[in-house]
Amino acid sequence: MRSFSNTYIFVFSLIMVTIVAVLLSFVSTQLKPLQEMNVEIEKKQDVLRTVGRAENATEAADKNTYINEEFEQFITASYVVDFEGNMLEADAFEVMLNLPAEIRLAREERNYPVFVYSENDGPKKYVVPLQGKGLWGPIWGYIAFEEDMNTISGAVFDHKGETPGLGAEINTGWFQEPFTGKTIFNEAGEFVSIEVVKGGADPSHKHQVDAISGGTITSKGLEEMIIDCMTGYVAHFKELANN
Amino acid sequence: MSTEKEPLLSPKNLKLLTEPLGKSNPITVQVLGICSALAVTVKLKPSIVLAISVMVVMAVSNVVISLLRKSIPPRIRIIVQLVVIATMVILVDQVLKAYAYDVSKQLSVFVGLIITNCIIMGRLEAFALANKPWASLLDGLGNAAGYAVILIIVAFFRELLGSGTLLDIQVIPQAFYNAGYVNNGMMILPPMALVVVGVIIWVQRSRRKDLIED
Numbered sequence: 001m002r003s004f005s006n007t008y009i010f011v012f013s014l015i016m017v018t019i020v021a022v023l024l025s026f027v028s029t030q031l032k033p034l035q036e037m038n039v040e041i042e043k044k045q046d047v048l049r050t051v052g053r054a055e056n057a058t059e060a061a062d063k064n065t066y067i068n069e070e071f072e073q074f075i076t077a078s079y080v081v082d083f084e085g086n087m088l089e090a091d092a093f094e095v096m097l098n099l100p101a102e103i104r105l106a107r108e109e110r111n112y113p114v115f116v117y118s119e120n121d122g123p124k125k126y127v128v129p130l131q132g133k134g135l136w137g138p139i140w141g142y143i144a145f146e147e148d149m150n151t152i153s154g155a156v157f158d159h160k161g162e163t164p165g166l167g168a169e170i171n172t173g174w175f176q177e178p179f180t181g182k183t184i185f186n187e188a189g190e191f192v193s194i195e196v197v198k199g200g201a202d203p204s205h206k207h208q209v210d211a212i213s214g215g216t217i218t219s220k221g222l223e224e225m226i227i228d229c230m231t232g233y234v235a236h237f238k239e240l241a242n243n
Numbered sequence: 244m245s246t247e248k249e250p251l252l253s254p255k256n257l258k259l260l261t262e263p264l265g266k267s268n269p270i271t272v273q274v275l276g277i278c279s280a281l282a283v284t285v286k287l288k289p290s291i292v293l294a295i296s297v298m299v300v301m302a303v304s305n306v307v308i309s310l311l312r313k314s315i316p317p318r319i320r321i322i323v324q325l326v327v328i329a330t331m332v333i334l335v336d337q338v339l340k341a342y343a344y345d346v347s348k349q350l351s352v353f354v355g356l357i358i359t360n361c362i363i364m365g366r367l368e369a370f371a372l373a374n375k376p377w378a379s380l381l382d383g384l385g386n387a388a389g390y391a392v393i394l395i396i397v398a399f400f401r402e403l404l405g406s407g408t409l410l411d412i413q414v415i416p417q418a419f420y421n422a423g424y425v426n427n428g429m430m431i432l433p434p435m436a437l438v439v440v441g442v443i444i445w446v447q448r449s450r451r452k453d454l455i456e457d
Binding site (some may be wrong): 004008009012013016017020023027028031034035038039042161179 | 314315316317318322323326330333334337338340341344352384440
């Protein structure tokens with residue numbers, strides 16, 4: 001094989017790296033808007049699924065338009081509160097996109113987004129996003145509450161890379177459906193959250209659901225996520241329930 | 244090097260395309276690229292997408308390296324190969340994120356890990372550095388197809404037996420479940436992918452005695 005001088009090797013590397021850098025940054029800037037839109041559509045779809053909407057998303061000819069229309073139609077309001085329940089001037093959707101960074105702050109300093117759902121001015125439902133840690137990476141979810149600000153009307157969870165068949169089961173129906181009808185405050189009005197119980201929860205218990213066998217750490221992570229994120233809503237929820 | 248013009252699909256070139264499907268299959272014979280074969284084959288759809296992605300990365304990097312083969316300084320050739328592969332993988336990843344978001348979420352890290360797929364690096368080093376672009380393209384496509392075939396066979400059995408679906412469509416009728424049939428949860432876990440690959444290797448070697456080592 002031919003031998004090459006050091007200068008040649010140096011120039012060759014320099015040109016190669018420059019070409020690659022230009023190519024990659026060009027493609028990245030071109031595709032960025034599309035990628036960000038995908039993430040936004042997914043969040044909107046998850047919020048809608050929590051209140052039992054967007055069920056035809058897979059069949060819709062144009063999924064993005066379908067989700068956007070449903071979101072416009074059914075999510076009638078959204079706002080952000082702080083730990084004490086004061087209204088803040090911020091965009092709820094922006095805060096939700098930023099949730100992974102938000103949960104690193106102390107609970108008292110976070111912003112808490114709320115999405116209000118109602119169909120034809122019927123009863124409202126309040127959807128809040130959650131973010132936490134599973135076994136292998138982030139997990140997140142959404143819980144919708146009835147107007148009593150206590151009863152769960154639906155819950156959706158998802159994960160980045162939990163073990164298939166074990167922790168990954170948190171995004172399946174059998175795990176999520178039992179949350180419906182549970183309450184997060186006890187009779188005395190204290191915040192007790194939802195306990196994820198190993199070895200089977202009593203279905204009539206108001207604050208317990210089944211954990212996943214073999215997915216203990218993911219189940220525990222999910223339980224902590226609900227406590228961690230919901231604590232900040234307690235003040236706001238009590239205020240809403242009293243009005 | 245011979246100067247006479249060789250037909251584009253001469254028997255020799257065709258062999259580059261077909262041999263990796265059987266006799267020199269990258270997974271079952273050379274035992275390369277096993278880790279992704281274990282990880283993504285729970286469902287058919289991500290397997291097909293990964294197979295296509297690997298095919299694109301492999302074909303393009305093979306051609307690029309082959310075109311540059313006379314100007315790449317041997318001392319930094321491994322780095323050059325890595326840069327070419329990494330660039331292609333990032334492009335594929337970006338395109339998937341923009342146009343096939345759901346699938347890219349299922350594949351998560353595995354698209355990025357195409358970089359470490361030994362088949363690609365192996366073909367660049369063993370073939371593209373010493374051969375013309377057209378032959379390299381065929382070699383890349385052939386090896387990627389050999390990889391794809393195994394991935395899809397494994398995913399077919401794992402999804403069918405593990406979830407009762409194919410491409411997320413229910414194929415095992417409800418009547419079976421009513422009669423007491425249950426999906427095999429083991430098939431979803433990585434060890435069963437290894438067992439399925441093992442069975443494929445067994446079947447292949449029992450049919451082709453020349454592949455059996457002593």
